[in-house]
Amino acid sequence: MQTHGAHAVVMGAGMGGLLAARVLAGHYESVTVLDRDALPSAPRPRRGVPQGPHGHTLLPRGGAALEAFFPGLLADLEGRGVPVIRDDADEIHFEPLGHHLVGTAPGPEAAIHVPSRPMLEHRVREHLAALSTVRILEQCTVDGLRAEIGRVAGVRATAPDGPFELDADLVVDALGRGSRTPVWLDELGFPRPAEDSVKVRGAYSSVQLRIDSGALTEKMVLISATADRPTGTAMFRHEGEMWDVSVFGVGGHAPPSATTDMVDFAAEFAPVHVVDALRSAEPLTEPNSRTFPTSRWRRYDRMRTFPDGLLVLGDGVCSLNPTYGQGMTVAAMQAEALAATLLDGPHDLPRRYFRAAAKPIGDTWHLAAVADRAILGGATGPLPWPIRALAPFGDTFFAAIAADPVLLDRFLQVFTLFAPPTRLLTPSTGLRVARASLRRRRHGRTVAPSSAEANEAPVPRRPTAAPAATEAGAGPPA
Numbered sequence: 001m002q003t004h005g006a007h008a009v010v011m012g013a014g015m016g017g018l019l020a021a022r023v024l025a026g027h028y029e030s031v032t033v034l035d036r037d038a039l040p041s042a043p044r045p046r047r048g049v050p051q052g053p054h055g056h057t058l059l060p061r062g063g064a065a066l067e068a069f070f071p072g073l074l075a076d077l078e079g080r081g082v083p084v085i086r087d088d089a090d091e092i093h094f095e096p097l098g099h100h101l102v103g104t105a106p107g108p109e110a111a112i113h114v115p116s117r118p119m120l121e122h123r124v125r126e127h128l129a130a131l132s133t134v135r136i137l138e139q140c141t142v143d144g145l146r147a148e149i150g151r152v153a154g155v156r157a158t159a160p161d162g163p164f165e166l167d168a169d170l171v172v173d174a175l176g177r178g179s180r181t182p183v184w185l186d187e188l189g190f191p192r193p194a195e196d197s198v199k200v201r202g203a204y205s206s207v208q209l210r211i212d213s214g215a216l217t218e219k220m221v222l223i224s225a226t227a228d229r230p231t232g233t234a235m236f237r238h239e240g241e242m243w244d245v246s247v248f249g250v251g252g253h254a255p256p257s258a259t260t261d262m263v264d265f266a267a268e269f270a271p272v273h274v275v276d277a278l279r280s281a282e283p284l285t286e287p288n289s290r291t292f293p294t295s296r297w298r299r300y301d302r303m304r305t306f307p308d309g310l311l312v313l314g315d316g317v318c319s320l321n322p323t324y325g326q327g328m329t330v331a332a333m334q335a336e337a338l339a340a341t342l343l344d345g346p347h348d349l350p351r352r353y354f355r356a357a358a359k360p361i362g363d364t365w366h367l368a369a370v371a372d373r374a375i376l377g378g379a380t381g382p383l384p385w386p387i388r389a390l391a392p393f394g395d396t397f398f399a400a401i402a403a404d405p406v407l408l409d410r411f412l413q414v415f416t417l418f419a420p421p422t423r424l425l426t427p428s429t430g431l432r433v434a435r436a437s438l439r440r441r442r443h444g445r446t447v448a449p450s451s452a453e454a455n456e457a458p459v460p461r462r463p464t465a466a467p468a469a470t471e472a473g474a475g476p477p478a
């Protein structure tokens with residue numbers, strides 16, 4: 001592998017930072033990761049990732065990317081009691097925009113691993129720490145950048161024993177939603193990036209419960225908000241019998257913040273057997289509430305000038321409506337874009353990286369924005385015309401895929417981020433949706449297509465890009 005410099009610094013040891021460091025380890029002689037938190041030696045929530053106690057799902061596309069970065073990671077997770085969903089459709093209850101989609105088992109190629117966020121981050125961190133050229137410095141708060149004319153040359157930080165500076169050929173801001181790059185650009189005399197945004201006005205309450213393993217066949221229950229009901233739930237069975245249960249509202253509707261009230265709230269739309277299991281569950285934590293005002297995409301890809309030696313990755317570039325569970329997968333896809341960009345050398349790196357990363361970010365952003373618009377209408381704030389034009393067809397589309405396995409398979413490819421949303425904008429998809437809509441009107445209910453139509457072969461779900469291989473000799477930690 002080509003070496004592009006002596007030292008790279010990654011600011012932030014969240015999901016984006018860990019993956020950025022994994023990529024840079026193949027291209028810089030050494031990599032230092034800085035985080036302000038004390039990083040727990042076991043899977044535990046921590047202050048710097050306040051979203052950690054809220055239910056997280058790793059989309060299969062993200063799982064595939066992580067496995068390519070850290071071979072053996074998924075087996076490691078499974079070996080630690082992380083549930084995996086493969087062929088059994090009873091293990092998922094998936095209800096986007098009010099349509100229960102039956103038969104959404106992902107199959108072995110796109111198995112869904114369901115680690116809690118603390119477990120996933122802990123294992124990724126351990127696998128990264130096993131690389132000989134990477135060091136992770138905890139309890140180090142990044143204070144700012146060290147700049148030379150026209151370029152970033154290092155970072156300033158504070159450790160428990162005082163302030164220090166690190167020189168670096170490349171600095172990556174992976175500070176999540178607290179990213180300071182717009183402010184630093186200002187200070188360095190560069191313009192700030194333009195921002196695309198979608199007003200979600202979301203609020204979450206989450207609690208960890210122990211649910212008896214015989215009580216539910218499901219390992220995942222996802223019920224999105226709809227145009228008529230601005231509320232939903234995301235429930236994940238994680239390690240052992242431990243569940244992360246989140247209820248949420250969008251468009252300014254806040255869920256209650258006490259466990260029994262949260263269950264009553266879920267009872268308004270969740271299946272009865274799920275609510276019964278929640279009522280007999282044992283609370284393991286106090287509920288935790290948060291708000292999510294806006295999805296934001298900082299358009300670094302559109303900037304004409306940007307300092308050399310600095311990149312941004314993860315939520316600092318794009319933070320998405322969390323109800324769709326895409327953030328960690330998009331961070332992984334940005335890391336893939338970084339890996340692909342570095343293969344062509346370090347010249348003009350920020351411009352090439354931000355443009356490469358804008359492709360997977362854009363695909364995900366548009367998917368989420370169409371759903372947000374379908375649910376929230378004009379309350380999302382101004383959005384470009386393709387999103388406004390597609391959103392009104394959301395209900396027709398989901399009614400069609402609920403009845404048509406071919407459409408369902410195409411949708412799942414896109415929803416799990418294995419395929420771009422444009423995969424759905426084909427004449428054949430349009431025709432199937434129109435036929436389903438006609439059948440629905442004729443029969444007054446959803447009707448499956450004829451067997452000849454339904455038998456069209458599904459496309460296997462798999463990653464579209466292969467990330468960089470693991471450093472030779474660095475296997476998974478024990």
Ligand SMILES: Cc1cc2nc3c(=O)[nH]c(=O)nc-3n(C[C@H](O)[C@H](O)[C@H](O)COP(=O)(O)OP(=O)(O)OC[C@H]3O[C@@H](n4cnc5c(N)ncnc54)[C@H](O)[C@@H]3O)c2cc1C
Binds near residue numbers: 055057
């Ligand atoms: C309620 C909620 C639910 C979500 N659910 C899902 C889901 O189901 N699936 C999914 O894929 N995504 C989900 N997400 C999104 C996901 O959490 C993020 O996309 C992902 O964590 C982004 O990674 P990141 O590295 O950019 O930021 P983070 O993971 O937030 O990491 C930022 C890191 O920077 C550190 N840091 C911050 N400031 C400093 C400083 N000054 N100095 C040093 N270190 C600092 C923090 O300690 C932290 O470790 C959810 C988000 C929310 C809010």
